[in-house]
Amino acid sequence: MENTRIPVPPIGLTAKYPEVGTGPCATDIYHDPEIYRKEIEAIFKRSWYMIGRVEQIPNPGDFFTYELPTFKQSVLICRDKDGEVNGFHNVCTHRGNVVEHRPDGTCKGVFMCRFHGWSFDLKGNLARVRDEEGFFDLDKPKLGLKPIPTEIWEGFIFVSPEDQPHKTLTEYLGEQGLDTAGYPWGQCTQSYQYEVEVGCNWKLIVDSFAEVYHISTLHPNSAAPTMMASGNPYGRLLDVELKGPHRTNSHYSVWADVTNPVQRLAYLHAAAAQNVVGQDKINLPKGINPTRSDVWSVDLVIFFPTLSFTVSAGQYTAHQVWPIGPNRCLYQQRVFVRPAENAAQRVGQENSMVEYRDVSLEDLSTLERIQRSLDTGQIKEFHYHDHELSLRHQHKVVTDIIAAYDREMAEG
Amino acid sequence: MDQGTLPEGFEALEPFVSDWVLPDASARMAKRQSSSIADIRRFYDAIVPRGVEALDYLRQYKLGELTPQGENLLKLMLSLTELGPAVEWYDNPQVYDGFPISRIRYVRQISDTAAQI
Ligand code: FES
Ligand SMILES: [Fe+2]
Numbered sequence: 305m306e307n308t309r310i311p312v313p314p315i316g317l318t319a320k321y322p323e324v325g326t327g328p329c330a331t332d333i334y335h336d337p338e339i340y341r342k343e344i345e346a347i348f349k350r351s352w353y354m355i356g357r358v359e360q361i362p363n364p365g366d367f368f369t370y371e372l373p374t375f376k377q378s379v380l381i382c383r384d385k386d387g388e389v390n391g392f393h394n395v396c397t398h399r400g401n402v403v404e405h406r407p408d409g410t411c412k413g414v415f416m417c418r419f420h421g422w423s424f425d426l427k428g429n430l431a432r433v434r435d436e437e438g439f440f441d442l443d444k445p446k447l448g449l450k451p452i453p454t455e456i457w458e459g460f461i462f463v464s465p466e467d468q469p470h471k472t473l474t475e476y477l478g479e480q481g482l483d484t485a486g487y488p489w490g491q492c493t494q495s496y497q498y499e500v501e502v503g504c505n506w507k508l509i510v511d512s513f514a515e516v517y518h519i520s521t522l523h524p525n526s527a528a529p530t531m532m533a534s535g536n537p538y539g540r541l542l543d544v545e546l547k548g549p550h551r552t553n554s555h556y557s558v559w560a561d562v563t564n565p566v567q568r569l570a571y572l573h574a575a576a577a578q579n580v581v582g583q584d585k586i587n588l589p590k591g592i593n594p595t596r597s598d599v600w601s602v603d604l605v606i607f608f609p610t611l612s613f614t615v616s617a618g619q620y621t622a623h624q625v626w627p628i629g630p631n632r633c634l635y636q637q638r639v640f641v642r643p644a645e646n647a648a649q650r651v652g653q654e655n656s657m658v659e660y661r662d663v664s665l666e667d668l669s670t671l672e673r674i675q676r677s678l679d680t681g682q683i684k685e686f687h688y689h690d691h692e693l694s695l696r697h698q699h700k701v702v703t704d705i706i707a708a709y710d711r712e713m714a715e716g
Numbered sequence: 717m718d719q720g721t722l723p724e725g726f727e728a729l730e731p732f733v734s735d736w737v738l739p740d741a742s743a744r745m746a747k748r749q750s751s752s753i754a755d756i757r758r759f760y761d762a763i764v765p766r767g768v769e770a771l772d773y774l775r776q777y778k779l780g781e782l783t784p785q786g787e788n789l790l791k792l793m794l795s796l797t798e799l800g801p802a803v804e805w806y807d808n809p810q811v812y813d814g815f816p817i818s819r820i821r822y823v824r825q826i827s828d829t830a831a832q833i
Contacts, residue, residue: 493832494826494832495824495826496741496822496824496825496826497822497823497824498820498821498822498823499820499821499823500815500819500820500821501819502815525804525805525806525812526801526805564800564804564805565764565767565800565804566760566764566767566796566797566799566800566803566804567800567804569764569767569768569771569796570797570800573767573768573771573772574771636823638824641826643832643833644779644832644833645778645833646774646775646776646777646778646779647774647775647777647778647779647782647786647790648771648772648774648775649775650774650779650790650794650826650828650829650832651771651774651790651793651794651796651797653826654741654794654797654798654826655797655800657741657826658741658797658798658800658801659800659801661820662801662805662811662814664815665811665814665815665817665820666811666812666813666814666815667815668814668815669811669813669814669815671815
Protein backbone atom coordinates (compact mmCIF):
# COMPACT_ATOMS: atom_id res chain seq x y z
CA MET A 305 0.00 0.00 0.00
CA GLU A 306 1.44 3.39 -0.94
CA ASN A 307 0.78 5.44 2.11
CA THR A 308 1.67 8.73 0.49
CA ARG A 309 -1.37 8.59 -1.75
CA ILE A 310 -3.85 8.37 1.09
CA PRO A 311 -5.38 11.76 1.78
CA VAL A 312 -5.78 13.09 5.30
CA PRO A 313 -9.51 13.11 6.10
CA PRO A 314 -11.00 16.59 5.69
CA ILE A 315 -12.78 18.95 8.07
CA GLY A 316 -16.54 19.00 7.52
CA LEU A 317 -18.11 16.34 9.74
CA THR A 318 -20.10 18.77 11.88
CA ALA A 319 -21.51 20.45 8.78
CA LYS A 320 -23.31 17.21 7.91
CA TYR A 321 -25.47 17.69 11.00
CA PRO A 322 -26.44 21.38 11.23
CA GLU A 323 -28.83 20.66 14.12
CA VAL A 324 -25.95 20.05 16.55
CA GLY A 325 -24.61 23.59 16.07
CA THR A 326 -21.05 24.86 16.28
CA GLY A 327 -20.93 27.08 19.37
CA PRO A 328 -19.31 26.48 22.74
CA CYS A 329 -21.21 24.12 25.07
CA ALA A 330 -22.02 24.81 28.73
CA THR A 331 -20.38 22.34 31.08
CA ASP A 332 -23.07 22.22 33.79
CA ILE A 333 -24.28 18.82 32.59
CA TYR A 334 -20.88 17.47 33.64
CA HIS A 335 -21.18 18.27 37.33
CA ASP A 336 -24.51 19.76 38.44
CA PRO A 337 -26.12 17.41 41.01
CA GLU A 338 -29.65 18.45 40.04
CA ILE A 339 -28.98 17.68 36.38
CA TYR A 340 -27.51 14.36 37.44
CA ARG A 341 -30.69 13.56 39.37
CA LYS A 342 -32.75 14.26 36.27
CA GLU A 343 -30.41 12.16 34.13
CA ILE A 344 -31.07 9.18 36.38
CA GLU A 345 -34.82 9.57 35.90
CA ALA A 346 -34.96 10.59 32.25
CA ILE A 347 -31.96 8.73 30.79
CA PHE A 348 -30.66 5.94 32.95
CA LYS A 349 -33.86 4.35 34.20
CA ARG A 350 -35.12 4.37 30.63
CA SER A 351 -32.13 2.55 29.10
CA TRP A 352 -31.03 -1.07 28.79
CA TYR A 353 -27.74 -2.43 30.14
CA MET A 354 -25.47 -5.09 28.68
CA ILE A 355 -24.28 -7.35 31.48
CA GLY A 356 -22.78 -10.35 29.72
CA ARG A 357 -22.95 -12.81 26.88
CA VAL A 358 -24.88 -16.01 26.27
CA GLU A 359 -21.59 -17.96 25.93
CA GLN A 360 -21.06 -17.44 29.68
CA ILE A 361 -24.01 -19.76 30.39
CA PRO A 362 -24.03 -22.43 27.67
CA ASN A 363 -25.80 -25.20 29.64
CA PRO A 364 -28.94 -25.55 31.78
CA GLY A 365 -28.11 -24.59 35.37
CA ASP A 366 -25.27 -22.25 34.37
CA PHE A 367 -25.61 -18.85 35.97
CA PHE A 368 -23.87 -15.58 36.74
CA THR A 369 -24.70 -12.69 39.01
CA TYR A 370 -24.05 -9.05 38.19
CA GLU A 371 -24.21 -5.75 40.04
CA LEU A 372 -25.87 -2.70 38.50
CA PRO A 373 -24.02 -0.02 40.47
CA THR A 374 -26.14 2.86 39.20
CA PHE A 375 -29.27 1.23 40.58
CA LYS A 376 -27.74 -0.58 43.56
CA GLN A 377 -29.24 -3.82 42.29
CA SER A 378 -27.90 -7.32 41.94
CA VAL A 379 -29.13 -9.48 39.08
CA LEU A 380 -29.13 -13.27 38.68
CA ILE A 381 -29.00 -14.62 35.12
CA CYS A 382 -29.36 -18.33 34.40
CA ARG A 383 -30.19 -20.81 31.68
CA ASP A 384 -33.13 -23.06 32.45
CA LYS A 385 -33.86 -26.64 31.37
CA ASP A 386 -35.69 -25.44 28.26
CA GLY A 387 -32.56 -23.58 27.20
CA GLU A 388 -34.09 -20.17 27.93
CA VAL A 389 -32.07 -17.36 29.49
CA ASN A 390 -33.88 -15.94 32.55
CA GLY A 391 -33.08 -12.85 34.61
CA PHE A 392 -34.13 -12.17 38.21
CA HIS A 393 -33.52 -9.63 40.89
CA ASN A 394 -31.03 -11.44 43.10
CA VAL A 395 -33.18 -10.95 46.20
CA CYS A 396 -34.49 -13.78 48.35
CA THR A 397 -38.19 -13.35 49.07
CA HIS A 398 -37.85 -14.55 52.68
CA ARG A 399 -35.90 -11.64 54.13
CA GLY A 400 -33.91 -10.08 51.32
CA ASN A 401 -30.50 -11.71 51.28
CA VAL A 402 -29.02 -12.43 47.86
CA VAL A 403 -30.29 -15.75 46.53
CA GLU A 404 -26.98 -16.53 44.84
CA HIS A 405 -23.80 -15.13 46.35
CA ARG A 406 -21.28 -16.51 43.83
CA PRO A 407 -20.23 -14.54 40.72
CA ASP A 408 -20.87 -17.50 38.42
CA GLY A 409 -21.14 -21.27 38.33
CA THR A 410 -23.47 -24.15 37.61
CA CYS A 411 -26.30 -25.18 39.90
CA LYS A 412 -28.22 -28.45 40.02
CA GLY A 413 -31.56 -26.91 39.19
CA VAL A 414 -32.13 -24.77 42.28
CA PHE A 415 -30.59 -21.70 43.86
CA MET A 416 -30.46 -21.93 47.64
CA CYS A 417 -30.22 -18.80 49.72
CA ARG A 418 -27.40 -19.20 52.26
CA PHE A 419 -29.27 -17.33 54.97
CA HIS A 420 -32.10 -19.76 55.84
CA GLY A 421 -32.02 -22.07 52.85
CA TRP A 422 -35.08 -21.14 50.81
CA SER A 423 -34.65 -22.61 47.32
CA PHE A 424 -35.75 -21.32 43.92
CA ASP A 425 -35.77 -23.17 40.62
CA LEU A 426 -34.31 -21.97 37.31
CA LYS A 427 -37.61 -20.30 36.42
CA GLY A 428 -37.61 -18.43 39.71
CA ASN A 429 -40.36 -20.44 41.44
CA LEU A 430 -40.04 -20.90 45.17
CA ALA A 431 -39.20 -24.62 45.27
CA ARG A 432 -38.59 -25.40 48.92
CA VAL A 433 -38.93 -23.73 52.30
CA ARG A 434 -36.97 -25.23 55.19
CA ASP A 435 -39.19 -26.23 58.11
CA GLU A 436 -42.18 -24.96 56.21
CA GLU A 437 -44.47 -26.14 59.01
CA GLY A 438 -43.43 -23.11 61.05
CA PHE A 439 -44.80 -20.55 58.62
CA PHE A 440 -48.26 -19.03 58.56
CA ASP A 441 -50.23 -19.36 55.30
CA LEU A 442 -47.28 -18.83 52.96
CA ASP A 443 -48.55 -18.07 49.44
CA LYS A 444 -45.67 -19.92 47.78
CA PRO A 445 -46.67 -19.25 44.13
CA LYS A 446 -46.44 -15.52 44.90
CA LEU A 447 -43.04 -15.82 46.57
CA GLY A 448 -40.98 -16.63 43.49
CA LEU A 449 -38.02 -14.49 42.48
CA LYS A 450 -38.95 -11.22 40.88
CA PRO A 451 -38.03 -11.29 37.18
CA ILE A 452 -36.02 -8.42 35.71
CA PRO A 453 -36.77 -7.57 32.06
CA THR A 454 -34.09 -9.48 30.15
CA GLU A 455 -33.51 -9.46 26.38
CA ILE A 456 -30.80 -10.69 24.05
CA TRP A 457 -29.25 -8.90 21.09
CA GLU A 458 -26.52 -10.60 19.05
CA GLY A 459 -25.67 -12.82 22.03
CA PHE A 460 -25.39 -9.91 24.48
CA ILE A 461 -27.65 -10.16 27.52
CA PHE A 462 -29.35 -6.87 28.38
CA VAL A 463 -31.50 -6.00 31.39
CA SER A 464 -33.75 -3.07 32.16
CA PRO A 465 -33.75 -1.58 35.67
CA GLU A 466 -37.47 -0.77 35.37
CA ASP A 467 -40.22 -3.36 35.73
CA GLN A 468 -41.99 -1.85 32.72
CA PRO A 469 -39.21 -0.83 30.31
CA HIS A 470 -39.68 2.56 28.70
CA LYS A 471 -38.81 0.99 25.33
CA THR A 472 -38.22 -2.56 24.11
CA LEU A 473 -34.56 -3.47 23.66
CA THR A 474 -35.01 -3.35 19.88
CA GLU A 475 -36.47 0.15 20.10
CA TYR A 476 -33.68 1.24 22.43
CA LEU A 477 -30.92 -0.08 20.12
CA GLY A 478 -32.65 1.51 17.13
CA GLU A 479 -30.89 2.04 13.83
CA GLN A 480 -27.50 1.55 15.48
CA GLY A 481 -28.51 -1.97 16.50
CA LEU A 482 -29.80 -2.84 13.02
CA ASP A 483 -26.68 -1.47 11.32
CA THR A 484 -24.24 -3.45 13.47
CA ALA A 485 -26.14 -6.75 13.79
CA GLY A 486 -24.41 -9.55 11.94
CA TYR A 487 -20.88 -8.60 12.93
CA PRO A 488 -19.26 -11.83 14.23
CA TRP A 489 -19.83 -10.79 17.85
CA GLY A 490 -20.15 -14.41 18.93
CA GLN A 491 -16.86 -15.54 17.38
CA CYS A 492 -14.79 -13.63 19.91
CA THR A 493 -15.50 -16.13 22.66
CA GLN A 494 -12.54 -15.29 24.90
CA SER A 495 -12.62 -12.17 27.03
CA TYR A 496 -10.86 -10.20 29.69
CA GLN A 497 -12.75 -7.82 31.93
CA TYR A 498 -11.42 -5.25 34.31
CA GLU A 499 -12.95 -2.32 36.08
CA VAL A 500 -11.99 0.86 37.83
CA GLU A 501 -13.78 3.54 39.81
CA VAL A 502 -13.08 7.00 38.48
CA GLY A 503 -13.92 10.30 40.17
CA CYS A 504 -15.59 11.88 37.19
CA ASN A 505 -18.95 12.38 35.53
CA TRP A 506 -20.01 9.47 33.31
CA LYS A 507 -19.84 11.61 30.18
CA LEU A 508 -16.12 12.23 30.59
CA ILE A 509 -15.39 8.52 30.26
CA VAL A 510 -17.61 8.21 27.22
CA ASP A 511 -15.82 11.26 25.80
CA SER A 512 -12.34 9.93 26.43
CA PHE A 513 -12.81 7.21 23.82
CA ALA A 514 -15.10 9.25 21.56
CA GLU A 515 -12.53 11.55 20.02
CA VAL A 516 -8.98 10.99 18.76
CA TYR A 517 -8.10 14.63 18.26
CA HIS A 518 -5.85 13.84 21.24
CA ILE A 519 -4.08 10.91 19.69
CA SER A 520 -0.73 12.42 18.77
CA THR A 521 -0.41 14.31 22.04
CA LEU A 522 -1.84 11.92 24.66
CA HIS A 523 -0.68 8.69 22.98
CA PRO A 524 2.57 9.75 21.29
CA ASN A 525 4.43 6.44 21.65
CA SER A 526 1.56 4.00 22.07
CA ALA A 527 -1.44 4.34 19.76
CA ALA A 528 -0.21 7.23 17.63
CA PRO A 529 2.43 5.42 15.55
CA THR A 530 -0.09 2.91 14.20
CA MET A 531 -3.24 5.03 14.21
CA MET A 532 -1.54 8.01 12.57
CA ALA A 533 0.85 6.35 10.20
CA SER A 534 1.02 7.89 6.76
CA GLY A 535 0.57 11.49 7.66
CA ASN A 536 -2.66 11.92 9.58
CA PRO A 537 -1.00 14.08 12.21
CA TYR A 538 -4.23 15.38 13.72
CA GLY A 539 -5.77 11.93 14.11
CA ARG A 540 -8.78 12.87 12.04
CA LEU A 541 -11.66 10.46 11.64
CA LEU A 542 -12.95 8.91 8.45
CA ASP A 543 -16.49 9.69 9.48
CA VAL A 544 -18.94 10.29 12.29
CA GLU A 545 -22.50 9.00 11.88
CA LEU A 546 -25.25 10.20 14.19
CA LYS A 547 -28.24 7.88 14.62
CA GLY A 548 -30.84 9.25 17.01
CA PRO A 549 -29.13 9.32 20.43
CA HIS A 550 -26.45 6.85 19.25
CA ARG A 551 -23.40 7.51 17.10
CA THR A 552 -20.38 5.93 15.45
CA ASN A 553 -16.84 7.20 14.93
CA SER A 554 -14.97 5.54 12.09
CA HIS A 555 -11.19 5.57 12.50
CA TYR A 556 -8.51 6.01 9.92
CA SER A 557 -5.33 4.00 10.13
CA VAL A 558 -2.94 2.33 7.79
CA TRP A 559 -0.59 -0.47 8.58
CA ALA A 560 2.73 1.09 9.43
CA ASP A 561 5.80 -1.04 9.55
CA VAL A 562 5.79 -1.41 13.31
CA THR A 563 9.34 -1.54 14.59
CA ASN A 564 8.77 -2.31 18.27
CA PRO A 565 10.03 -5.89 18.75
CA VAL A 566 7.28 -7.15 21.03
CA GLN A 567 4.57 -5.60 18.88
CA ARG A 568 6.14 -7.21 15.83
CA LEU A 569 6.19 -10.60 17.51
CA ALA A 570 2.56 -10.29 18.53
CA TYR A 571 1.29 -8.86 15.25
CA LEU A 572 3.32 -10.89 12.78
CA HIS A 573 3.84 -14.17 14.62
CA ALA A 574 0.93 -14.46 17.06
CA ALA A 575 -2.10 -13.16 15.15
CA ALA A 576 -2.65 -10.18 17.43
CA ALA A 577 -2.90 -7.52 14.77
CA GLN A 578 -6.52 -8.17 14.06
CA ASN A 579 -7.19 -4.46 14.10
CA VAL A 580 -4.64 -3.56 11.48
CA VAL A 581 -3.70 -6.35 9.12
CA GLY A 582 -5.07 -9.30 7.28
CA GLN A 583 -8.76 -8.86 7.93
CA ASP A 584 -11.65 -8.45 5.56
CA LYS A 585 -12.62 -4.81 5.97
CA ILE A 586 -15.47 -4.83 3.49
CA ASN A 587 -17.78 -7.78 4.21
CA LEU A 588 -19.08 -6.26 7.40
CA PRO A 589 -22.53 -5.01 8.42
CA LYS A 590 -23.20 -1.61 6.89
CA GLY A 591 -22.78 0.21 10.21
CA ILE A 592 -19.19 -1.01 10.61
CA ASN A 593 -16.57 0.66 8.43
CA PRO A 594 -19.51 2.69 7.07
CA THR A 595 -17.44 4.46 4.42
CA ARG A 596 -16.04 1.10 3.21
CA SER A 597 -12.56 2.54 3.43
CA ASP A 598 -9.50 0.35 3.02
CA VAL A 599 -7.61 2.59 5.43
CA TRP A 600 -10.16 1.83 8.12
CA SER A 601 -8.97 0.38 11.43
CA VAL A 602 -11.72 0.47 14.04
CA ASP A 603 -15.13 1.97 14.71
CA LEU A 604 -16.34 3.21 18.03
CA VAL A 605 -19.98 2.11 18.06
CA ILE A 606 -21.72 4.08 20.80
CA PHE A 607 -25.07 3.17 22.27
CA PHE A 608 -26.26 6.15 24.26
CA PRO A 609 -25.83 6.64 27.12
CA THR A 610 -23.03 4.41 28.43
CA LEU A 611 -22.27 1.37 26.29
CA SER A 612 -19.81 1.46 23.46
CA PHE A 613 -17.77 -0.97 21.41
CA THR A 614 -14.40 -0.44 19.78
CA VAL A 615 -14.84 -2.79 16.85
CA SER A 616 -12.22 -3.94 14.39
CA ALA A 617 -12.51 -6.64 11.77
CA GLY A 618 -11.17 -9.32 14.11
CA GLN A 619 -11.69 -8.34 17.74
CA TYR A 620 -13.56 -5.81 19.86
CA THR A 621 -13.60 -4.08 23.19
CA ALA A 622 -16.76 -3.18 25.11
CA HIS A 623 -16.84 -0.12 27.34
CA GLN A 624 -19.54 0.23 30.00
CA VAL A 625 -19.82 3.19 32.33
CA TRP A 626 -22.00 3.04 35.45
CA PRO A 627 -22.72 6.45 36.97
CA ILE A 628 -22.68 6.44 40.77
CA GLY A 629 -22.85 10.17 41.37
CA PRO A 630 -22.50 13.47 39.52
CA ASN A 631 -18.74 13.11 39.66
CA ARG A 632 -18.19 9.41 40.22
CA CYS A 633 -18.56 6.29 38.11
CA LEU A 634 -17.49 2.72 37.62
CA TYR A 635 -15.87 1.97 34.28
CA GLN A 636 -15.76 -1.60 32.95
CA GLN A 637 -13.71 -2.67 29.97
CA ARG A 638 -14.05 -6.07 28.29
CA VAL A 639 -11.61 -7.13 25.59
CA PHE A 640 -13.10 -9.86 23.36
CA VAL A 641 -10.78 -11.91 21.16
CA ARG A 642 -11.10 -14.96 18.96
CA PRO A 643 -10.14 -18.32 20.45
CA ALA A 644 -6.48 -19.19 20.03
CA GLU A 645 -6.00 -21.91 17.42
CA ASN A 646 -2.61 -22.71 18.94
CA ALA A 647 -0.50 -21.70 21.93
CA ALA A 648 1.31 -18.95 19.99
CA GLN A 649 -1.96 -17.12 19.44
CA ARG A 650 -2.50 -17.05 23.20
CA VAL A 651 0.41 -14.56 23.25
CA GLY A 652 -1.38 -12.41 20.70
CA GLN A 653 -4.52 -12.29 22.86
CA GLU A 654 -2.55 -11.10 25.87
CA ASN A 655 -0.71 -8.49 23.82
CA SER A 656 -4.02 -7.04 22.59
CA MET A 657 -5.29 -6.73 26.16
CA VAL A 658 -2.09 -5.19 27.54
CA GLU A 659 -1.81 -2.65 24.72
CA TYR A 660 -5.43 -1.68 25.07
CA ARG A 661 -5.19 -1.39 28.84
CA ASP A 662 -2.10 0.82 28.80
CA VAL A 663 -3.53 3.11 26.12
CA SER A 664 -6.70 3.33 28.22
CA LEU A 665 -4.64 4.37 31.26
CA GLU A 666 -3.34 7.25 29.16
CA ASP A 667 -6.94 8.16 28.31
CA LEU A 668 -8.17 7.89 31.90
CA SER A 669 -5.31 10.06 33.22
CA THR A 670 -7.11 13.24 32.20
CA LEU A 671 -10.51 12.57 33.73
CA GLU A 672 -10.19 13.38 37.42
CA ARG A 673 -8.19 16.46 36.46
CA ILE A 674 -10.94 17.67 34.14
CA GLN A 675 -13.56 16.91 36.79
CA ARG A 676 -11.69 19.08 39.29
CA SER A 677 -11.77 21.95 36.79
CA LEU A 678 -15.51 21.41 36.36
CA ASP A 679 -16.35 21.04 40.06
CA THR A 680 -14.45 24.20 40.96
CA GLY A 681 -16.06 26.17 38.14
CA GLN A 682 -12.76 26.74 36.38
CA ILE A 683 -14.12 25.68 33.02
CA LYS A 684 -17.63 26.71 32.12
CA GLU A 685 -17.64 25.98 28.40
CA PHE A 686 -16.18 23.33 26.12
CA HIS A 687 -15.06 24.21 22.60
CA TYR A 688 -15.33 21.20 20.35
CA HIS A 689 -13.24 20.53 17.25
CA ASP A 690 -15.00 19.35 14.09
CA HIS A 691 -13.73 15.83 14.81
CA GLU A 692 -14.98 16.00 18.39
CA LEU A 693 -18.48 15.90 16.90
CA SER A 694 -19.46 12.88 19.01
CA LEU A 695 -19.06 14.93 22.19
CA ARG A 696 -21.06 17.81 20.79
CA HIS A 697 -23.78 15.37 19.77
CA GLN A 698 -23.87 13.79 23.23
CA HIS A 699 -24.18 17.27 24.73
CA LYS A 700 -27.18 18.00 22.55
CA VAL A 701 -28.84 14.64 23.21
CA VAL A 702 -28.51 15.04 26.99
CA THR A 703 -29.60 18.67 26.95
CA ASP A 704 -32.65 17.88 24.80
CA ILE A 705 -33.70 14.96 27.02
CA ILE A 706 -33.39 17.05 30.19
CA ALA A 707 -35.45 19.85 28.59
CA ALA A 708 -38.15 17.37 27.56
CA TYR A 709 -38.14 15.89 31.06
CA ASP A 710 -38.56 19.35 32.58
CA ARG A 711 -41.59 19.92 30.34
CA GLU A 712 -42.97 16.50 31.27
CA MET A 713 -42.68 17.38 34.97
CA ALA A 714 -44.16 20.87 34.51
CA GLU A 715 -47.17 19.37 32.76
CA GLY A 716 -47.55 16.86 35.60
CA MET B 717 12.69 -35.44 26.35
CA ASP B 718 12.62 -32.04 28.01
CA GLN B 719 14.59 -32.23 31.23
CA GLY B 720 14.65 -28.68 32.57
CA THR B 721 11.87 -26.23 33.28
CA LEU B 722 11.78 -25.10 29.62
CA PRO B 723 11.68 -26.99 26.32
CA GLU B 724 14.96 -28.19 24.88
CA GLY B 725 16.84 -25.40 23.17
CA PHE B 726 15.55 -22.67 25.50
CA GLU B 727 17.90 -23.45 28.41
CA ALA B 728 19.40 -19.96 28.25
CA LEU B 729 16.11 -18.57 29.55
CA GLU B 730 16.09 -20.78 32.68
CA PRO B 731 17.34 -17.99 34.98
CA PHE B 732 14.16 -16.02 34.26
CA VAL B 733 11.66 -18.76 35.05
CA SER B 734 11.45 -18.09 38.79
CA ASP B 735 10.68 -14.38 38.31
CA TRP B 736 8.64 -14.32 35.13
CA VAL B 737 6.53 -17.48 35.09
CA LEU B 738 3.48 -16.09 36.86
CA PRO B 739 -0.03 -17.41 37.50
CA ASP B 740 -2.12 -14.94 35.48
CA ALA B 741 -2.45 -11.55 33.80
CA SER B 742 -3.20 -9.78 37.05
CA ALA B 743 -0.01 -11.18 38.63
CA ARG B 744 2.00 -10.14 35.57
CA MET B 745 0.64 -6.62 35.80
CA ALA B 746 1.62 -6.44 39.49
CA LYS B 747 5.09 -7.91 38.82
CA ARG B 748 5.81 -5.31 36.15
CA GLN B 749 4.82 -2.53 38.53
CA SER B 750 7.04 -3.84 41.33
CA SER B 751 10.09 -4.42 39.11
CA SER B 752 12.76 -1.95 38.13
CA ILE B 753 13.13 -1.06 34.48
CA ALA B 754 16.66 -2.53 34.68
CA ASP B 755 15.29 -5.94 35.74
CA ILE B 756 12.62 -5.71 33.08
CA ARG B 757 15.19 -4.95 30.42
CA ARG B 758 17.41 -7.85 31.48
CA PHE B 759 14.57 -10.29 30.80
CA TYR B 760 13.39 -8.41 27.72
CA ASP B 761 16.85 -8.36 26.16
CA ALA B 762 17.31 -12.08 26.77
CA ILE B 763 13.96 -13.26 25.42
CA VAL B 764 13.19 -10.92 22.52
CA PRO B 765 15.89 -12.44 20.27
CA ARG B 766 14.34 -15.86 20.98
CA GLY B 767 10.78 -14.64 20.41
CA VAL B 768 10.22 -15.93 16.88
CA GLU B 769 11.61 -19.36 17.83
CA ALA B 770 9.47 -19.46 20.94
CA LEU B 771 6.32 -18.66 18.96
CA ASP B 772 7.30 -21.24 16.30
CA TYR B 773 7.55 -23.80 19.10
CA LEU B 774 4.23 -22.78 20.67
CA ARG B 775 2.47 -22.80 17.31
CA GLN B 776 2.91 -26.58 17.12
CA TYR B 777 0.60 -27.09 20.10
CA LYS B 778 -3.00 -26.44 20.89
CA LEU B 779 -3.70 -24.88 24.25
CA GLY B 780 -4.27 -27.66 26.72
CA GLU B 781 -1.70 -29.88 25.00
CA LEU B 782 1.53 -28.21 26.06
CA THR B 783 4.06 -30.03 28.24
CA PRO B 784 4.82 -28.36 31.60
CA GLN B 785 7.99 -27.01 30.00
CA GLY B 786 6.00 -25.67 27.06
CA GLU B 787 3.59 -23.99 29.48
CA ASN B 788 6.50 -22.27 31.18
CA LEU B 789 7.74 -20.98 27.84
CA LEU B 790 4.25 -19.71 27.04
CA LYS B 791 4.08 -17.96 30.40
CA LEU B 792 7.45 -16.29 29.78
CA MET B 793 6.09 -15.00 26.48
CA LEU B 794 2.91 -13.77 28.19
CA SER B 795 5.09 -11.85 30.65
CA LEU B 796 6.95 -10.39 27.69
CA THR B 797 3.71 -8.93 26.31
CA GLU B 798 3.07 -7.28 29.68
CA LEU B 799 6.56 -5.76 29.58
CA GLY B 800 6.50 -4.65 25.95
CA PRO B 801 4.99 -1.21 26.61
CA ALA B 802 7.26 -0.63 29.63
CA VAL B 803 10.31 -0.97 27.39
CA GLU B 804 9.01 0.15 24.02
CA TRP B 805 6.63 2.97 24.93
CA TYR B 806 7.63 4.33 28.33
CA ASP B 807 11.15 3.24 29.33
CA ASN B 808 9.54 2.82 32.73
CA PRO B 809 7.38 0.13 34.37
CA GLN B 810 4.57 2.67 34.57
CA VAL B 811 2.45 4.26 31.88
CA TYR B 812 3.81 7.78 31.39
CA ASP B 813 1.57 10.20 33.29
CA GLY B 814 -1.03 7.43 33.36
CA PHE B 815 -4.05 6.78 35.56
CA PRO B 816 -2.88 4.75 38.60
CA ILE B 817 -2.86 1.14 37.50
CA SER B 818 -3.21 -0.02 41.11
CA ARG B 819 -6.85 1.08 40.95
CA ILE B 820 -7.64 -1.45 38.21
CA ARG B 821 -9.33 -4.71 39.23
CA TYR B 822 -9.37 -7.71 36.92
CA VAL B 823 -12.81 -9.32 37.00
CA ARG B 824 -12.26 -11.95 34.31
CA GLN B 825 -9.10 -13.22 32.67
CA ILE B 826 -8.41 -15.70 29.90
CA SER B 827 -6.79 -18.86 31.24
CA ASP B 828 -3.12 -18.98 30.26
CA THR B 829 -3.11 -22.61 29.29
CA ALA B 830 -6.63 -24.09 29.13
CA ALA B 831 -7.98 -25.29 25.79
CA GLN B 832 -10.04 -22.67 23.92
CA ILE B 833 -11.36 -24.77 21.03
S1 FES C 1 -33.27 -14.45 53.45
FE1 FES C 1 -33.12 -16.09 52.07
S2 FES C 1 -33.76 -17.77 53.22
FE2 FES C 1 -33.93 -16.16 54.60
FE1 LIG D 1 -7.34 7.96 23.51
